[in-house]
Amino acid sequence: MLSFKKFTPVFMATAMLVSGCATTGSATDATTEMGIVKPLTDKPGDPVNGKKLVMARDKGNCIACHWLPEATFPGNAGPNLYEAIRNNERSVGWIRQKIVNPKVDNPDTLMFTFYDNTGKHNLRKDWRGKRVLEAQEVEDVIAFLLTLRK
Template sequence: MLAAAASTAFAPASAVELRPYTVVGDAIPASLTRARGDATRGRALVVERASTCILCHSGPFPEQAFQGDLAPNLAGSGSRWTEGQLRLRLVDASHLNAMTIMPSYYRVDGLARVGNSWRGKPILSAEQIEDIVAYLVTLRE
């Protein structure tokens, strides 16, 4: 069942309207879904190669032999950033660094070089963002 969920986890989110959020400083303090995400689902999303997370990031994922080294190691994410800071980095990292190569996972406007199947759709749903945030905050070491 987990394999089936992981294989479809990164199809473009449905063409529903994005849920509103407010950026406060360097964070989005409130959950996009008004609920806490599921850390187990979040971990499955992070280690799924289709997500691109581990193509750039390494972390405490011993089952994944090949992990990226272009971006910060995800180990200790929960000690370095708050939930809100992690949420903004996933939603739209370019808000913090206009030159970042990290994708904006929950943004559809103002993007260049977007494939036709992704045009007008966020890469992740609000629920998936919250699941990943819930997992990353557990990474304390």
């Protein structure tokens, strides 16, 4: 007769993998359900520069898809960032993950990656293998987005 005790460790490991409790590695830090918890740089983000990046067509260009106050021609294809950040108690790690590579937790999203430079998720071929935002710029964008909570 087979003993359940013998199979418990295998069963538990399989259950954790299937349920998503395991973490997946990334180029920057371990990704968990809280996102990328560790900042990409040691320097705090600059919200003033972050706002410029969010509005800049050649960098973040978040307003192409997202609505934000003060945007001249905001998009409406993506969620309203002002409402999403202001009303949502998502962690900073979750916000960082959405900027670095939103495909990690939502493979079907239309949003492309801004920091993950594997070339697999960018929209245009000329961006493949390149980063749209550098590490400090990601932290700057996060710092700006967090000002929307106030």
